[in-house]
Amino acid sequence: MSAGLPLLLLGGFLLGGAWSIWRTDDDDGRRTGPQIVFAVILLVAAVLASAAGVLRLI
Template identity: 80%
Template sequence: MDFGLVLLLLGGFLLGGAWSIWRSDDDEKGRTGPQVVFAVILLVAALLASASGLLRLV
């Protein structure tokens, strides 16, 4: 298996995690600060992993 493909899969996994954290808000309080920060960190990591995987495949 090519390393670029592994990075693309990791990016997709991290993107799913970011989406899952973003969706899990409380009905009354909404999203908390740490929840937003963690979702943004996962989103940035997913974008970096996906971009590096694409560049590795090209």
């Protein structure tokens, strides 16, 4: 079995986590610094995992 499909699934999972953290906010609607940093880290990891998955499938 190719490792491409699990990497794509991992990328989707990480993308969902980044979206979940990004849309979570306090009562005033402002995002905190650590919240932004963690969402960006998850987004970068999702892009890398998805790109690796696509390249493994090709």
